[in-house]
Amino acid sequence: MFLNESKMKNISRRNFLVNSSVVGTTALAAPMVVSASIFGKEAPSNQVNVGLIGCRNMGFGILKRHLSIPGIKCIGMCDIDENILNERSATVEKEFGQKPKLHRDFRKMLEDKDIDVVIVGTPDHWHCLHMVYACQAGKDVYVEKPMANSIEECNIMVKAASRYNRVVQVGQQQRSGKMWSSVIDHVKSGKIGKLRKVNIWDNFTYGIGGPVVPDSPAPAGVDYDMWLGPAPKRAFNTSRYHRYWRFFWNYGGGIITDWGAHLIDMALWAKEIDQIPDTVHAFGKNLSFSNNAHEAFDTMSVIFPMDDFMITWDHTGGTTNGPWNKSYGLAFVGDNGTLVVNRKGGVVIPEVDQTTKSNKTEEITFAPDSDNHSVHVKNFIDCVKSRETPACPPETGRVVATFAHMANIAARTGEGKLIWDDQKKSFRNSPKANELITPVYRKPWELPKI
Numbered sequence: 001m002f003l004n005e006s007k008m009k010n011i012s013r014r015n016f017l018v019n020s021s022v023v024g025t026t027a028l029a030a031p032m033v034v035s036a037s038i039f040g041k042e043a044p045s046n047q048v049n050v051g052l053i054g055c056r057n058m059g060f061g062i063l064k065r066h067l068s069i070p071g072i073k074c075i076g077m078c079d080i081d082e083n084i085l086n087e088r089s090a091t092v093e094k095e096f097g098q099k100p101k102l103h104r105d106f107r108k109m110l111e112d113k114d115i116d117v118v119i120v121g122t123p124d125h126w127h128c129l130h131m132v133y134a135c136q137a138g139k140d141v142y143v144e145k146p147m148a149n150s151i152e153e154c155n156i157m158v159k160a161a162s163r164y165n166r167v168v169q170v171g172q173q174q175r176s177g178k179m180w181s182s183v184i185d186h187v188k189s190g191k192i193g194k195l196r197k198v199n200i201w202d203n204f205t206y207g208i209g210g211p212v213v214p215d216s217p218a219p220a221g222v223d224y225d226m227w228l229g230p231a232p233k234r235a236f237n238t239s240r241y242h243r244y245w246r247f248f249w250n251y252g253g254g255i256i257t258d259w260g261a262h263l264i265d266m267a268l269w270a271k272e273i274d275q276i277p278d279t280v281h282a283f284g285k286n287l288s289f290s291n292n293a294h295e296a297f298d299t300m301s302v303i304f305p306m307d308d309f310m311i312t313w314d315h316t317g318g319t320t321n322g323p324w325n326k327s328y329g330l331a332f333v334g335d336n337g338t339l340v341v342n343r344k345g346g347v348v349i350p351e352v353d354q355t356t357k358s359n360k361t362e363e364i365t366f367a368p369d370s371d372n373h374s375v376h377v378k379n380f381i382d383c384v385k386s387r388e389t390p391a392c393p394p395e396t397g398r399v400v401a402t403f404a405h406m407a408n409i410a411a412r413t414g415e416g417k418l419i420w421d422d423q424k425k426s427f428r429n430s431p432k433a434n435e436l437i438t439p440v441y442r443k444p445w446e447l448p449k450i
Contacts, residue, residue: 048384051076051115051139053106053130055088056242058144059121062171065377066119066142067096072381076115078103082221104223106130110137117384120144123245124252125231125439128153131168132160132448140167140384142377145261147397149252151405152438152447154398155425159450161394167383169390170397172265173376174343179369180266183332183341187270191361192348193335197310198267202259202328207317209247209294210239230441239293247294249412254296255315257404259328265400266330266341267311274395276402277304280418284411289318302407313407336360344368409436 048071052063055077066072074092077100079085085102093099103109110118110133118134120127120143128148134141141161147170148154161168174180187195215235218224224236231250234240246252256264268274281304284297298317303310320327329342337350337360346366350359369375376391383390410418413432420427427433441447 047071047073048116048381049073049075049114050117050119051078051100051109051112052119052121053078053109054120054122054126054144055079056081056084057121058171059119060088060091062119062121062142062144062373062377063092064095065374066117066381067092067098068374069378069381074098074100076101076103076109076112078106078109080104080223080226081219083219105226107133110134110139115139117142117381123227124149124257125250126229128157128448129230129445131157132450135160135164135166135168138164138166140380142169142171142380143397144171145397146253146257146401146404147261147394148401149250149257150437150439151402152425154394154401154405156448156450158394158398160448163450167380167387167390168394169376169380169383170392170394171376172261172392172397172400173372174262174266175269175391175396176376176379177369177372178375179341179346179366180269180372183339183346183366184266184269186348186364186366187332187334187339192332192337192339193351193360195270195309195332195334197312197333198270199323199331199333200260200263200267200311200313200329201322201326202255202263202313202315203317203319203322204255204259204327205318205320206243207247207255207315208289208292208298209296210244210292212291212293213237213239228442230439230445230447232442237293244293247296249295249408252296253404253408254294254300255317256300256302256313256407257401260313260404261397261400263328263330264311264313264403265396267332268400268403270332271306271309273306274399276399276420276422277306277406278420278422279305280403280406280410280420281305281416282407282410282418283416284408292318296408297411300407300411302410304403304407334361337363341366409433412436 050066050072052059077089089102118139118141120130127143131141131143148157215237218236240248246258247254282302284300286297287299300315302313324340326342332339337348339348345368348364350361350363353360379391415430415433418427418433419429
């Protein structure tokens with residue numbers, strides 16, 4: 001349970017370490033409310049000390065972009081795989097001349113009062129705990145997208161950032177992209193006419209998960225129980241681990257929470273949508289690739305009816321063809337033209353006036369950016385120093401992730417259509433759907449209460 005913050009101000013470091021120590025193989029689950037005067041501090045004007053949780057893939061890429069900024073120092077790295085931890089820390093030492101402390105338990109790393117910023121690059125089912133613990137320890141946080149693996153975890157994370165007065169950046173890096181900003185400005189300008197709908201599609205071969213293989217022992221050096229964390233106990237399987245975990249509901253939400261966190265975000269940005277939808281229509285099934293292991297849908301269609309326009313989502317995992325000869329992208333459909341865009345660039349395709357035979361708007365192109373990630377990281381560090389709101393705060397991350405989770409819930413329950421009651425924070429028409437709003441954590445981990 002939580003400790004009173006005033007009492008925490010006088011707690012000794014020795015007693016804190018005792019209270020946060022490991023019990024058996026798993027540490028105490030309930031996070032402690034920690035004063036920023038004990039752990040962390042306001043970011044210094046020059047050097048910012050960084051710790052990373054989750055070192056294998058995207059987290060490490062984000063760390064390297066942090067270290068490319070002058071004055072950033074990595075002083076802590078944490079991973080449940082000691083092989084990855086040793087490999088990535090060796091790269092940090094070789095490429096940046098820094099030798100961080102290595103940790104297998106993220107809570108031990110958070111005890112380091114010199115860490116100012118924590119990067120969360122772990123699977124989705126860990127994001128909430130890692131981010132909330134870090135905020136309670138007085139750290140600012142860069143957390144990968146989607147912000148969390150459930151609607152209620154997203155709500156909790158927004159509350160945590162506010163309560164502990166932390167700068168939190170969600171890794172929806174297109175919010176910092178020059179091309180994407182130009183695209184959104186063009187849509188908002190009205191040059192393509194009234195925006196009537198935004199069609200989004202996403203067709204990738206990875207969307208069918210990994211091959212069906214038998215369970216096996218976890219690899220040497222991997223703390224698999226810690227990898228599972230709050231998720232239910234389940235035997236190790238290579239097709240539910242690296243690369244493929246996001247296709248199982250206890251760890252991720254499939255393609256729509258992965259790429260959808262980026263693409264749906266652009267549709268919402270175009271209309272400055274900052275509320276979750278009242279209604280969602282969604283249908284999803286696993287219709288192909290029976291030799292692949294996945295729970296998240298390989299085939300899915302979604303409609304979000306908004307007040308004055310519509311957003312649609314479609315994906316067919318295992319394929320690479322799509323509208324406009326693009327495997328993924330968005331089409332902003334207006335009365336005067338359609339703006340088709342993905343990370344490789346964009347183009348306005350004008351409608352033709354049938355009377356004058358002239359284009360209703362100008363045909364223009366949008367050049368792609370080189371690296372949105374670096375700009376997004378720089379924006380975060382600037383805000384850590386200034387205490388201003390970053391490009392993608394948790395409020396934005398919550399809305400986008402909730403759109404995707406609502407679609408998955410509608411399809412998983414077979415309801416097809418769900419109606420949301422924002423005052424009660426529940427669905428009006430489906431008890432089955434309401435059961436999927438809040439995850440049940442495996443003991444001794446507990447869902448944070450903010």
